[in-house]
Amino acid sequence: MWPHWSNMLSAGGWALVAGAVATIVALYVLKLRRRTLEVPSSLLWRRSIADLRANALWQRLRPNTLLWLQLLALALAALALARPYWIGPASSARRTIFLIDDSASMSATDVRPSRLDEAKRIVGQRIDALSAESVAMIVAFADDARLMISFTGDRPALHAALAQVAPTSRRTSLAQALRVAQGLARRARTTDAKDGEQDPVELVIASDGNFGDIDEEVLTGLVPELVRIATPQPDNRAIVAVGSSAVSGSREQRRVSCRVANFGPKVASPEVSLLADGMLVDAAQLEMPPGDSRVQVFDIANRRPCVLELRLDGDDALAVDDRAWLTLDAPRPLRVLLVTSGNRPLELALASEPEGRQIELRRESPEFLKTDTYAELAASGNLDLVIYDRCQPKDMPAANTMSIGELPADDRWQAKPKVVAPPIIDTDAGHPLMHLLDLSDVLIVEATPLVPPAGGAWLVDSQAGPLAAIAPRQAWQDLVLGFALVDEQGVGTNWPLKPSFPVFVFNLLDYFGGSTDSLVPSELRPGDVAVLQLADSSETTRVRRPGGGASTLESSGAGRLRFPQLEELGAYSVSQGERLLGRFAVNLADPHESDLRPAKVASLAGGVKLSDRNAWQFGRREIWKLLAAAALAILLGEWYIYVRRAFV
Numbered sequence: 279m280w281p282h283w284s285n286m287l288s289a290g291g292w293a294l295v296a297g298a299v300a301t302i303v304a305l306y307v308l309k310l311r312r313r314t315l316e317v318p319s320s321l322l323w324r325r326s327i328a329d330l331r332a333n334a335l336w337q338r339l340r341p342n343t344l345l346w347l348q349l350l351a352l353a354l355a356a357l358a359l360a361r362p363y364w365i366g367p368a369s370s371a372r373r374t375i376f377l378i379d380d381s382a383s384m385s386a387t388d389v390r391p392s393r394l395d396e397a398k399r400i401v402g403q404r405i406d407a408l409s410a411e412s413v414a415m416i417v418a419f420a421d422d423a424r425l426m427i428s429f430t431g432d433r434p435a436l437h438a439a440l441a442q443v444a445p446t447s448r449r450t451s452l453a454q455a456l457r458v459a460q461g462l463a464r465r466a467r468t469t470d471a472k473d474g475e476q477d478p479v480e481l482v483i484a485s486d487g488n489f490g491d492i493d494e495e496v497l498t499g500l501v502p503e504l505v506r507i508a509t510p511q512p513d514n515r516a517i518v519a520v521g522s523s524a525v526s527g528s529r530e531q532r533r534v535s536c537r538v539a540n541f542g543p544k545v546a547s548p549e550v551s552l553l554a555d556g557m558l559v560d561a562a563q564l565e566m567p568p569g570d571s572r573v574q575v576f577d578i579a580n581r582r583p584c585v586l587e588l589r590l591d592g593d594d595a596l597a598v599d600d601r602a603w604l605t606l607d608a609p610r611p612l613r614v615l616l617v618t619s620g621n622r623p624l625e626l627a628l629a630s631e632p633e634g635r636q637i638e639l640r641r642e643s644p645e646f647l648k649t650d651t652y653a654e655l656a657a658s659g660n661l662d663l664v665i666y667d668r669c670q671p672k673d674m675p676a677a678n679t680m681s682i683g684e685l686p687a688d689d690r691w692q693a694k695p696k697v698v699a700p701p702i703i704d705t706d707a708g709h710p711l712m713h714l715l716d717l718s719d720v721l722i723v724e725a726t727p728l729v730p731p732a733g734g735a736w737l738v739d740s741q742a743g744p745l746a747a748i749a750p751r752q753a754w755q756d757l758v759l760g761f762a763l764v765d766e767q768g769v770g771t772n773w774p775l776k777p778s779f780p781v782f783v784f785n786l787l788d789y790f791g792g793s794t795d796s797l798v799p800s801e802l803r804p805g806d807v808a809v810l811q812l813a814d815s816s817e818t819t820r821v822r823r824p825g826g827g828a829s830t831l832e833s834s835g836a837g838r839l840r841f842p843q844l845e846e847l848g849a850y851s852v853s854q855g856e857r858l859l860g861r862f863a864v865n866l867a868d869p870h871e872s873d874l875r876p877a878k879v880a881s882l883a884g885g886v887k888l889s890d891r892n893a894w895q896f897g898r899r900e901i902w903k904l905l906a907a908a909a910l911a912i913l914l915g916e917w918y919i920y921v922r923r924a925f926v
Contacts, residue, residue, distance in 0.1 A: 347916035354909035373429060374414040375459045375500075376401050378443050379485035381420035381450040382804075382871045386486070388512035388595040394445050396507050397484035404482060405436045415462065416440055419455035420448035421805050428462070447598050447804040447847050449871050452489040456496040463499055488870065488877050508876045513542035516599035516872030517550075517590055518571065520865060521710045522606065523788045525577060532580040536588045536602060537708055538564060539571040541873045546592070552576045553587040571869075573708065583607045585849045585861060599872040603849045603863035611636040612791040613660060618667035619644055621682075621764050623774030627783035637787065644669040659809060663790045668762055676809075678754045678790045683762035683770070688751065690731030691758065700725050700740040710789045711748070711757070712737055715778045722771045725761035753802075753809045757786075802864045808841040810852060810862075817854045824848025824864075 378401060384394040401416070408414060408431075416426040416439050427439035463479040481500040486508040518539045525531035540546045545568065551561040560576045583606055590600040614637055616628065628639055646652050647669065655661065656675035664675050668683040685691045702720055705712050717738065727743030730736065734749030737757075745760045762770035773779050802808055810831075812819065819831045819839055824846045831839045844850075844864050852859045866872070 343919060347912055347919070351909045351912040351916065354905050354912065358903075358905035358909065372412055373463070374404075374408065374412065374480040374482060375463060376404070376414060376416045376440075377423075377452075377455050377459060377481065377483045377485070378416065378418050378440075379420070379450060379452075379483070380418050380443055380446050382445075382447045382598050382866055382868070383450060383486055383488060383596065383874055384507075385445045385598060386508075386512060386514070386595040386874050388509040388874065389507055392445070393486055393507045394443070397505070398440055398443060400505055400507070401482070401484050402437060402440055405433060405440070408433075416443070417455060417458060417462075418443045419452065419458075420446050421451045421454070422448075423455040423458040425458070425462070446845065447866055448845075449803065449805075449868055450485075450489050452483070452485070453496070460496050460498065460500060486874070486876065488873070506876060508874065510876065511543040512595045512874040513544065514594045514596050514599075514872060514874045515540050515542060515546055515548050515566070515590060515592060516596065516869070517588055517602045517865075517867060518599070518869040518872060519708065519710075519867055520588060520602045520604055521789075522586065522604050523710075524580070530580055531577050532606070534576045534578060534586055534588075534604065535573055535710075537571055537573050538566070538590060539869055539872065540566040540568060541875060542594065543568055549591045550574050551589045551591070552578070553589065554578070554581055554584050556587075571708070581606065583858075583860070585863075587849075595874055596872060598847060599866050599868075601847070602865045602867055603847075605849055605861040605863050607860040611638045612787060613638045613662045614640070614787075615655070615661050615664045615677075616641045616667070617644060617646060617665065617669055617671075619669070621667045623779065624665070624667065624682075624763055624783070627774075627780050628787075630780065630783075647671045659811065663786075674751065674756070676754070678756070680757040680759070680786065682759045683765075685726075685728075686756050686758060688731075688756065690749070691756075692729035693760070694727040694729065694743050696724055696726050697740075697742045698724055700727070700742050700745065702738055702740055702745065704739040706735065706737050709735070709737055709748075711782070711785050713785050714781055715785070717773075717778060719776060720771060720773045720778070722761045722773075723765070723769065728758055728760045730758070753807055755790075801867070802844060802862065803868070804845055804847065804864060804866065806844050806864070808844060808850070808862060810839040810841060812839060812852075812859065819859075820853050822851045822853070824850065 378394075378397055380394055384392070384397065386393050389396045405414060411431075413429045413431045414436055415429045416436065418424045418426055426442055427435060430436065459481055463481075478499055478501045481497070481502045482505060483502065484505045484507065487504060487506040516539055517536050519537040520535070522532055522534045525533050534552060536550065538548065538550060540548075546566045547563060548566070549561055549563050552559045559578055562574050562576075564572050564574065566572055586604040586606065588602045588604075592600075594600070614628065616625065616639060618624070618641070625641065628637065642652070652671075656664070656671070656673070656677070659676040661675065661677040663678050663680065665680045666682065666684060666686075670681070670684045671687050674687050679686060685693055700722060702717050702722075705715060705717055707713075707715075722745070725740070725742075725745050727740065727745065728736075728747045730744065730747040730749045734747050736744035736747045738744065738746035746758065747760075748755055748757045750756075763774060764770050808821075810819070810821075820828050821831065821841050822828045823843075825848075829841070829843060831841060841850075847864055847866060849861050849863050851861045
């Protein structure tokens with residue numbers, strides 16, 4: 279960008295500058311005219327001979343260091359008086375917080391070299407544009423927030439902290455980062471000396487913008503600005519769900535399934551490959567229009583133990599969602615606790631063990647929830663699934679749960695007013711719990727539409743709202759049915775009389791029983807904590823990561839160990855000494871994170887919107903002080919050279 283000029287000299291002033299240039303040059307081309315004088319010998323006058331060789335007024339201009347230094351100093355001084363400046367990004371905020379999104383989607387390469395690299399470049403420019411009195415801090419966020427550097431005016435320190443922001447495979451959640459930013463801003467906000475009001479803190483969010491609505495309260499005292507880094511139509515295909523189950527009627531076969539989604543703008547023909555312990559087992563070609571998703575199923579020999587890997591070929595914008603893993607170990611019995619005052623259809627369905635699955639079923643009445651025995655069992659982590667039929671515990675257990683006709687003991691779940699005879703209008707056929715289910719003939723007497731917490735998903739929908747939903751809770755999952763299977767009169771729905779009901783129970787046991795094929799109780803995502811179910815945790819336990827590193831876990835006799843360092847995608851192995859105990863997998867498998875298409879600008883309560891721009895307010899950036907300092911330095915150098923020559 280060419281500089282602009284703010285001229286401080288008039289035409290007469292520039293004429294004086296030109297005269298000064300001419301005067302300096304003239305001093306170097308003038309010759310002294312001396313009087314002729316006869317002397318007996320010139321031996322003692324050698325130093326004067328050079329000035330007497332010619333008698334003309336002017337001499338030829340010869341290269342001279344002092345001349346060029348004097349002309350350069352004069353030129354810089356003239357430029358300083360012209361006051362050149364550039365129009366560039368500038369910030370007048372006294373305090374700025376930079377929130378940098380380093381979630382999985384920011385590794386996308388639709389913006390070269392990646393979205394995260396571009397975000398860091400833009401934030402680096404903004405740091406350089408801060409005024410001398412401004413301070414800034416940097417916070418990196420994905421599903422959590424990490425303070426990289428607190429408020430400081432040290433530009434090199436800010437750039438060093440910015441360089442430490444690295445890509446992760448985690449999901450995006452802006453809410454936690456905003457709460458951290460507001461807390462830091464509240465403690466550090468300055469007071470305006472003129473009117474006594476607190477200065478607002480500028481909040482710059484460098485992200486692709488794929489996050490949900492934001493609570494306006496967390497932005498109190500902040501001036502938010504979204505710098506969205508994404509192309510309009512990125513090309514990406516992803517594995518968004520994986521699962522495995524025994525093939526009905528066969529102990530020798532196992533079914534591996536995955537859901538592939540095409541988030542790109544064009545028709546795609548990706549190839550899905552299945553590998554077992556690194557060896558190719560099967561492959562299939564898919565034909566997918568834009569925005570479509572397909573389920574691919576592979577039936578393979580029931581190998582145990584092994585690591586299964588699904589790969590999606592093709593060149594797209596995001597690589598981390600093109601692979602997924604499943605681990606198969608020797609299964610153990612599925613431990614289920616059923617708490618009910620009486621539910622004959624459900625008890626019969628649970629007693630009918632699916633092929634290849636052993637179930638340890640314990641039935642208790644709702645009064646059992648008040649005993650110390652239940653409290654110890656719920657906290658032990660030795661249960662795979664707890665079913666609460668029309669009852670609710672005081673606290674949620676360390677296990678997966680299914681609540682029937684009641685909300686979980688978790689205030690994140692909400693419900694709408696009850697409705698009578700709500701018709702089922704849709705089911706999530708892609709979820710493993712809804713596999714092969716047709717609920718079009720199911721009638722419900724009364725139901726409570728559900729409002730699942732953030733991260734939850736509906737499974738059965740009606741015109742009044744979801745009637746069945748599932749949501750994660752730490753390392754576990756909670757399934758909720760908004761209607762009772764049986765009520766006080768014995769009838770809550772005709773579902774137990776339909777063929778789809780035993781299929782659902784089999785899906786339920788297979789879905790939550792998947793943890794019995796591994797050491798962990800549920801699917802794991804980057805950033806989760808793995809709760810390892812061990813028969814004996816008193817020995818030293820080592821966990822080897824997919825990249826080759828290993829960690830040693832502290833011994834415990836409780837049968838459960840926690841491993842929180844889940845950042846890498848892939849298969850982890852757990853061993854004690856030379857004995858391999860089993861493996862577990864960490865996958866991204868998140869359709870929201872893989873959908874790289876720019877979402878609408880996140881809105882706030884009251885309809886206020888964040889700005890969506892890739893540039894900041896512009897301002898003048900003058901450099902006349904630097905030019906004047908350079909001119910002074912050159913004059914000092916010229917003086918030093920002259921003194922040295924005169925001394926010699």
